[in-house]
Amino acid sequence: xxxxxxxxxxxxxxxxxxxxxxxxxxxxxxxxxxxxxxxxxxxxxxxxxxxxxxxxxxxxxxxxxxxxxxxxxxxxxxxxxxxxxxxxxxxxxxxxxxxxxxxxxxxxxxxxxxxxxxxxxxxxxxxxxxxxxxxxxxxxxxxxxxxxxxxxxxxxxxxxxxxxxxxxxxxxxxxxxxxxxxxxxxxxxxxxxxxxxxxxxxxxxxxxxxxxxxxxxxxxxxxxxxxxxxxxxxxxxxxxxxxxxxxxxxxxxxxxxxxxxxxxxxxxxxxxxxxxxxxxxxxxxxxxxxxxxxxxxxxxxxxxxxxxxxxxxxxxxxxxxxxxxxxxxxxxxxxxxxxxxxxxxxxxxxxxxxxxxxxxxxxxxxxxxxxxxxxxxxxxxxxxxxxxxxxxxxxxxxxxxxxxxxxxxxxxxxxxxxxxxxxxxxxxxxxxxxxxxxxxxxxxxxxxxxxxxxxxxxxxxxxxxxxxxxxxxxxxxxxxxx
Ligand code: AHR
Numbered sequence: 001x002x003x004x005x006x007x008x009x010x011x012x013x014x015x016x017x018x019x020x021x022x023x024x025x026x027x028x029x030x031x032x033x034x035x036x037x038x039x040x041x042x043x044x045x046x047x048x049x050x051x052x053x054x055x056x057x058x059x060x061x062x063x064x065x066x067x068x069x070x071x072x073x074x075x076x077x078x079x080x081x082x083x084x085x086x087x088x089x090x091x092x093x094x095x096x097x098x099x100x101x102x103x104x105x106x107x108x109x110x111x112x113x114x115x116x117x118x119x120x121x122x123x124x125x126x127x128x129x130x131x132x133x134x135x136x137x138x139x140x141x142x143x144x145x146x147x148x149x150x151x152x153x154x155x156x157x158x159x160x161x162x163x164x165x166x167x168x169x170x171x172x173x174x175x176x177x178x179x180x181x182x183x184x185x186x187x188x189x190x191x192x193x194x195x196x197x198x199x200x201x202x203x204x205x206x207x208x209x210x211x212x213x214x215x216x217x218x219x220x221x222x223x224x225x226x227x228x229x230x231x232x233x234x235x236x237x238x239x240x241x242x243x244x245x246x247x248x249x250x251x252x253x254x255x256x257x258x259x260x261x262x263x264x265x266x267x268x269x270x271x272x273x274x275x276x277x278x279x280x281x282x283x284x285x286x287x288x289x290x291x292x293x294x295x296x297x298x299x300x301x302x303x304x305x306x307x308x309x310x311x312x313x314x315x316x317x318x319x320x321x322x323x324x325x326x327x328x329x330x331x332x333x334x335x336x337x338x339x340x341x342x343x344x345x346x347x348x349x350x351x352x353x354x355x356x357x358x359x360x361x362x363x364x365x366x367x368x369x370x371x372x373x374x375x376x377x378x379x380x381x382x383x384x385x386x387x388x389x390x391x392x393x394x395x396x397x398x399x400x401x402x403x404x405x406x407x408x409x410x411x412x413x414x415x416x417x418x419x420x421x422x423x424x425x426x427x428x429x430x431x432x433x434x435x436x437x438x439x440x441x442x443x444x445x446x447x448x449x450x451x452x453x454x455x456x457x458x459x460x461x462x463x464x465x466x467x468x469x470x471x472x473x474x475x476x477x478x479x480x481x482x
Contacts, residue, residue: 002386003402005430007411009382011332014405016062016376017119017339018330019369022295024069025104026095026348027310033346033355034112035104042358046111047104051360052346052353053115059352059369060376063166065121065294065341066109070094070176072168073127077137080105081156094176096309106141110162119166121294121341126170126185126192126209127178135195138167142199163202166339168294169193172236173209174218182218185209186225193229207292210234211276219276223283232290232338235276238299238349239266239322251300251313252448259318259420259445261395262298266322269296269329277336290338293330297343297350297365298322311348315363316448317456317474319350320441323368324416324476327375328403334380354451361449364456367441371458371478374412378405383413390419400424400471411481417471420445424471431481433467442475 023029034052036042043050067075071094079088080102087102113120122141124134139149141164150161169192171177173185180188189208196204208226210233211218222233241249241262249258273291280289298319299311306312323342330337342365346353352366381404390399399422402415411431417424438461449456461477463470471477 001388001400001424002427002429003400003413003415004384005404005411005413005428006382006384007406007431011380011382012335014331014334014375014378014380015338018327018334018337019060019372019376020063020065020121020339020341021061021345021352022065022069022341022343023345024348025067025071025075025092025100026069026344027307027312028347028355029344030104033353035108037103045115047108048112048115049355052355053112055353055360055362055366056116056345059366060373061116061118062376063119063121063339063341064113064116064345065123065168068123068171069295070172072123072171073125073129073177075125076129076133077106077140078133081107081152096307107156107158110164120162120164121166121168121339122164123168123171126173126188127176131192131195134169134192135197138196138204139199142202144200161199161202165202165205166207167196167204168207168209168234169196170209172212174212174215177209182221183225186222189222189226190229205231207231208233210291213237214272214275216275216279219279223280223289227283227289230289232292234292234294235272236295237269237272237293238295238297238343240299241265248299248301251298251303252316252446254318254446256420257392257395260391260397262318263321263325263397263418264391264395266325267397269326273329273333273337277333280336287336291333291336292338293340295343296326296340299349313349314448314450315351315354315365317364317443317445320364320368320476321416321418321474322350323365324401324414327368327372328401331375331380331403331405356451359451361451361454363449364441364443367456367458368476371439371441371476372414374407374478374480375403375405375414378407378412380404381406381411390422400426409482413479413481414476415469415471415479416476417473419473421473423473425468426471427468429467433464433481436464436479436481438462438464438477438479440475440477442472445474
């Protein structure tokens with residue numbers, strides 16, 4: 001097997017936001033996972049868990065999407081500002097029917113982003129909100145003038161505007177966000193975004209709700225009717241193990257066939273991004289409108305005994321492989337994909353962190369984000385992989401996948417060996433492996449970290465011999481060359 005790098009060829013700069021995250025008011029993602037409140041015995045700064053914030057800083061989370069998800073289209077921002085005791089208590093109808101006390105609202109989210117050092121991406125409510133409500137949220141966040149709305153912000157302790165840039169107009173408007181037809185949504189999008197104003201020097205990056213998976217008609221109609229009014233449109237696609245969305249299967253204890261069928265399904269992201277981009281190319285050959293994959297990842301059954309509405313699942317080396325597959329796709333398409341947000345940061349779906357009380361573990365997916373962080377804002381480098389296929393039955397995948405980039409005179413090459421039980425010897429062509437360092441995440445496909453035992457962590461990679469690398473089965477490796 002061989003990987004040929006051609007540093008002269010590049011698809012462009014890999015936007016750091018491709019390595020973004022998503023956090024919804026769902027289960028224990030925000031509450032307990034990231035926000036515990038100032039009075040908690042869990043170490044925190046202004047209510048944000050110190051351990052989680054530090055871990056997220058380490059992988060250089062560039063952008064965080066909030067407050068949903070489906071929750072976004074039932075969220076009314078004014079319920080989440082002002083004195084805590086006066087905040088409205090609502091039922092979170094989408095996720096477990098639990099009472100949401102709105103103790104984590106606009107100010108808390110922006111404080112969290114400041115602590116992590118990432119950009120906020122707010123997804124606003126079209127489904128059950130009003131144009132005025134959305135417009136005033138933007139004013140509250142970004143205006144300096146002494147309007148009644150801004151004075152409320154001052155009274156709530158924030159003098160300076162935050163300058164929020166990434167602005168989503170509705171979430172899954174074809175489903176939980178209002179069950180709209182694309183023709184109707186396109187008009188609603190045009191109307192809502194009209195009143196989301198730019199204040200001062202801050203220019204909103206307007207994000208329209210794009211398709212679910214392979215709904216190419218949604219992209220076609222939305223581009224035709226609304227492309228000049230948007231900076232980006234979104235794509236949501238989750239990987240499930242079974243044959244359809246209702247056949248999700250367990251996150252752990254899977255068979256060999258289930259391992260390969262999950263990986264095989266995940267590779268569908270390449271086709272999705274390619275085909276949606278082709279449609280966008282017809283309406284926008286200059287690539288002014290970006291594609292944002294703001295929900296992606298594995299969706300398995302919840303862990304036995306947990307609330308089905310909380311979407312809590314374990315995370316194995318299979319998840320690490322799926323993360324590598326998807327990140328590679330986004331990087332290869334960096335000329336169109338400007339952001340992606342894995343679902344969801346903590347305790348929900350394919351999380352990078354799991355918590356239980358004051359304990360925290362880093363999942364294999366977390367370590368993949370660590371291995372890939374050097375690609376952030378780097379120049380993508382053409383990387384041609386000649387590989388065998390592995391798999392079971394019709395569920396095959398390339399044994400080796402890779403991506404490369406260049407920054408500050410160094411090349412970063414990330415490689416995954418997706419075989420469950422086969423080493424891979426790979427020749428590296430096009431660059432000299434004279435000065436090279438490596439890190440590796442390796443384990444059995446079904447292995448995971450839990451609260452008693454966390455065997456999966458990054459180690460120094462030593463399998464470099466001459467111009468070749470020897471990859472153990474089921475691993476992800478980062479090589480820093482030069
Ligand atoms: O991430 C969980 C849910 O999946 C989100 O709320 C929704 O947008 C999607 O259907």
